[in-house]
Amino acid sequence: MVDLQRRSIAAQLGSGWAGHGVAVRLLDLVQFYLPCAQPPNSIVGDDPYTLWLAPDRALQVGGTASAGFVSDMTDGLAVFELSGPRADEIVAMGCTLGLSPSACAQTVFGGVRVVIYRHGAAIRVHVERQLADFLLLWFQTALSALQ
Amino acid sequence: MTARRLSSGGRIDRSKPLYFSWQGRVLSGFVGDTIASALMANNVRVLGRSFKYHRARGIYGAWVEEPNAIVDVVLGGAHEPNGRATTLSLYDGMAVTGLNAQPSVDFDAYSAIDLFHPLLPSGFYYKTFFPNWHRFEPRIREMAGLGTVRPLANTEAFETRTIACDVLVAGGGPAGLAAALTAAEAGASVILADDRFGFGGSLLWGDEAIDGQPGAVWAAAAVARLAGLGVQLLPSTTVFGAYDHNTFALSERRATAAAGWGGERIWTVRAREAVLAAGAFERPLVFPHNDRPGVMSASAALQYLRQYAVLPGQNIVVVTNNDSAYGVAAALQLAGALVTLTDVRPTAPAVARIAEAAGVAVHLGSVVLNTAGRNGVVCADIGAADATSLRAVQRRVPADVVAVSGGWSPAVHLHSQAGGKLRWDAEQVAFLPLAARPHQHLAGSITGAESLAACLASGHAAGSAAATALGLTATVAPPHADAAQPAAPAQAYWRVPVTSARQWLDLQNDVTVKDVALAARENYASVEHLKRYTTLGMATDQGKTSNVNGLALLAEFTGRDIAQVGTTTFRPPFVPVTLGAIAGMKHGALYAPWRRLPAHSEHVAAGADIREYGGWWRPACYPRAGETAAQAIQREAAAARQSVGLFDGSSLGKIVVEGQDAAAFLNLLFYNELANLKPGKLRYVLLLRETGVVYDDGVVARIAPDRYLLSPSSSHTAGVLALLEAWHQTEYPHLKVAFHDTTGAWATFAVSGPNAREVLAPLTKIDLSAEALPHMAFASGRILGVAGRIARVSFTGERSYEVSVPSGYGASLWTALREAGAAFGITPYGIETLSVLRAEKGYILIGTDTDGMTLPDDLGMSGPLRAKKVDFVGKRSLLTPDALRPDRRQFVGLLPLDPTQVPHVGAHAIEFRDGKRRSRGWITSACHSPALDRSIALGMIERGRELAQQGAEVELFHLGKIMKAKVTSPVFVDPAGEKLHG
DSSP states (O other): OOOOOOOHHHHHHHHHEETEEEEEEEEEEOOEEEEOOOOOEEESSSSSEEEEEEETEEEEESOOSSSSOEEEOTTTEEEEEEESSTTHHHHHHHHHHHOTBBBBBEEEEETTEEEEEETEEEEEEEGGGGGGHHHHHHHHHHHHHHO | OOOOOOOSSSSSSSEEEEEEEEEEEEEEEETTTTTHHHHHHHHOOOOOEEETTEEOOOOOOOSOSSSOOOOEEEEEEEEEEEEEEETBBBTTEEEEESSOOBOOOOBBBBGGGGGGGOOOOOOOHHHHHOOHHHHHHHHHHHOOOOOOTTTOOOOOOEEEEEEEEEEEEEOHHHHHHHHHHHHHHHOOEEEEEOOOSSSSSSGGOOEEETTTHHHHHHHHHHHHHHHHOOOOOTTEEEEEEGGGHHHEEEEEEOOOSSTTTTEEEEEEEEEEEEOOOOOOOEEEOOOBTSSSTEEEEEHHHHHHHHHHHHEEEEEEEEESTTHHHHHHHHHHHTTTTTEEESSSSSSOOHHHHHHHTTTTTTTTTTTEEEESSSSSSSSEEEEEOOOOOOOEEEEEEEEEEEEEOOOOOEEHHHHHHHTTTTTEETTTTTEESOOOOOOOEEOGGGGGGOSHHHHHHHHHHHHHHHHHHHHOOSSSSOOOOOOOOOOOOOOOOOEOOOOOOOOOEEETTTEEEEHHEEEEEEEEEEEEEHHHHHTTSSSSTHHHHHHHHHHHHHHTTOOOOHHHHHOOOOOOOOOOOOOOHHHTTTTTSSSSSOOOOOHHHHHHHHHEEEEEEEEEEEEEOOOOOOOHHHHHHHHHHHHHSSSEEEEETTOOOOEEEEEETHHHHHHBBSOOOOOTTOOTTTTEEEEETTTTHHHHHEEEEEEETTTTEEOOOOGGGHHHHHHHHHHHHHHTTSSSOOEEEGGEEEEEEEEESSTHHHHHGGGGGOOOSTTTTTEEEEEEEEEETTEEEEEEEESSSSSSSEEEEEGGGHHHHHHHHHHHHGGGGGEEEEEHHHHHHHHHHHHHTTTOOOOOOGGGGGTTTOHHHHHHHOTTTTGGGGTTTTTTTTTTTEEEEEEEESTTTOOOOTTTEEEEETTEEEEEEEEEEEEEEEETTTEEEEEEEEHHHHHHHHHHEEEEETTTTEEHHHHHHHHHOHHHHHHHHH
16 A cells, blocks of 8 residues: 655645735644743744743744654644735734734634744744634635725 | 705815615715714704604714614615614715604604603503513514614624724824824824714814814824824724723724725724723703704704704704803804804803804893794793793794703713723712723813813823823923813703603603602612613613713702712713624634544545534534435444444544653542553543533543543543643642643544454554454554554444544545455444444443533442542542432433334433422433444433333433333443454
8 A cells, every 4th residue: 555645734725825915825834842941922043943832831843853742743733924014914803912023922813722923024823733724714804804 | 944054164075965865765965974964954853763752853963972863774785773873974875764663753653652651651661561571572672672683684794903002092082182192202102093084073163273273274283293103093983992901992984894894893902001082972951842853962063063064953042051052052143043042050151242242142041941843843932940830931932953051971981981980070060080090091071171271281191191101201292272261160950840841861762850750759769770760871872961961860859969879880882883893703604713624625525414513523424325314324333333434533632741740640630540551551531620520531541651642522622731731730830741732733533343453454564453452552653654553442332443643644544544444345434423333332422421510420430439549630529428429310321112212312301209290310312223223312310320220111201292211221232342352
């Protein structure tokens, strides 16, 4: 029998959508949960970087797994990236937080739990894979509100 | 009535006429009109009927305070069943209709009710129709009430936004503009919201100048400056709610929105500082028969004149107890009306000169004693302010408008909603804030400021205070307005002291002075009781014009001060808000989040009947062409028993727990012993709440000495993770343990049935033999080249393997398993089929067979309570007398005596005790069992295990019908577990 084939969530759902002044992309990024010793809500490093999630939990984006309590979440979390001059309007529609330039937050976006933060000029939103279809529909709907 | 449009003036665009219909008649207006101003310009007097007496009602106000002009509006596909005509912009093609009348507001058959008004005082409904309200309600509802909602009329979505700012300024009148300018110039990020179409508030219809410019010109310049400073300007936006931590809710009404989107948009604003500058409402001055069309707020009359160039009448009587109406009288006279002014105060204020110079006839110490006219005022009787009889008429004057001003009530709503207290200021005859709430600043009328100069000064002070609180420094000087002539104090005047005629307080709900007097006589002394008994202030205008007058009269009738009576509680929303706008995007497919399985498209392709289960879209079953769901379930269940079935269990939770104290921590949390679980083994466990009630069940795998994998129920995963975190962070922070919810990272498929091993073996080198991988064990290894896990665990009672791979490979594995099983007729089965298979085996479904009262022993699982050495969550509750009662409901099987009849889930097992029917428990699951080819059921029955041992029968009652069933063990299939372990 032939080996199993991987289908990323981005490959499954498509990769790009655009509205007035906002573009949304789905990324296929390597991700791990790992133990955490960094300050609350901090983002540490550039590539890879780690996001504080909870007192004992961080999310590493990119790189390779280290030793210790590590769970591969590459297939577990979908990553949406918002860019464009009106991306913050989409955030204001989905989320009660204003985004600081250098912090991440685990919060509710469009009714689902996400990890959200600024990444350069863009905004990244990590969501459980099973909710990616829902959040994608939410983004597509929200984009249609911009005029 | 001769209301008419003037040939010049106003903020309307005469080059852009609009055509709309009123009660089917085509009328015209202009861009810039509201529905009310256009109707007034067309001399339409009757816009509606009152709630109770069906009396004719005309336009009273000019903005949100309007109690009367509530209309049905259709524009294109949109329908507004209760539009406030005074606030809705006029659009071309609008169809506007009056409400609460049959057949129309002009000729309302129900108006005959008014003849019986002496029989219909407040409390009439309670006294007359209870306890048989249900017999009368349909007819009364038909006669009363407002617009009719058309289901599905509006399919628009609504957008909501949440933002934070340094300073939110609520109200863009002179005080709000001054505050916003001061804060923004100091460097604060400012949001300025005003519910009108443009900023400026009273400057738009007043005569006064600021910094040497006409008020409206200054306002326009201020707005331009604010825009330049980056202030977020939100016109047509009402700050309708103040909540904790300076969170405010705003409703923005945009003229246009993207296709499919509604114009209304809700903003949630979190402001570090807030300036409340919402202005004031003019109160009515109450006199007999003051509800006729043509009786309107004096300030509103001025607004119609200045904003819309509509002169509301030709013969206008102005009734007042304060200075503000004099300027109105002068303006109306100068615009071409013949104006008579009556002031209840005996001496002429300084402003009287302005009115008299314009030609207004001023009568001091006077009031309107009565009005006459069938569908609107035609004349007014003027008499002494202290007259006690309607006959004490000094002069009768023709009047098509009676413009009233009973003083001003500052809009304290936001302050009060935020928890602010009020005081009664007898000098200003108004409720004013006792003190601003933390991080809130008051500006304008709410501070008691009456003159423009005072409003501007308070606005500047509020903006400065907000800036200072933010650590900024205000740099701009306050705007300057010439000090007004000293105002003469208003005189508290709450009604004409006659009792022989009705004097209206609440025009929409038909509450009169007599009703308040009656309530007081019946000892409804609290203003909250008065409100509910009389419905004063409970209409859609929320008593903006009636509340203060009502409570002042309650004070009079109960011999108390107004301060002692106090106000009712102010609650959001300040104005009606569209429910859909509050729901925002949470409707339709986005109503609640849904989760999809990694192989969702494969299930759809396989013909799955996809339904929602605990937030997951999952296959219920896979009906073939011509097959019903019920038939598919029976076929799939039989296939799993006879050969092999394939089930997508990817939604099962997968929480990894790791740490040197993982075993100790889980042992504290779970009902079952977990410290002695050997690595590589699984155990079925219950998780309890502190109350001992079963919260969830699931399987725990020990991957390594310090690492466990929990599999909570699909819909409980987030809850279990939260519980783990809560116990760890609050009670056991000293234990070294951490949690990763990896549910989304894995796809899991159950291959279940006698041929399961044969299907799976070619896909992996993992030894699947009963010796190497017995029931409740697991192994890691490669599955078609991908690192995964195989767990020998069964929810069907058959030999079962749960195969897990990273979810990116899920769809591929599903396809591979179907191909590998093709020779065995592998049959995909859904969750409804699984529910039959597990019921045959007597396995519980949490939330189906259990509820908020179920303890472990009720399910027959008492071992851990007896044997487990360490304490665990819920243990103490399992030792209470109630938990140990012998007559608790217990989980049993039931076999209907008629094997073709499936009992209804929820049917009660009943018995008669003392001649009364009582419940002994109920059915929790029931189905036709394909394995037994008969009906089976599971249930929670009092002393159920005892009854099962006796083989007792019970009577199941459902909708009047009785079915007999024998109580048995819940395990119907393979009680020895030979298939499971084979």
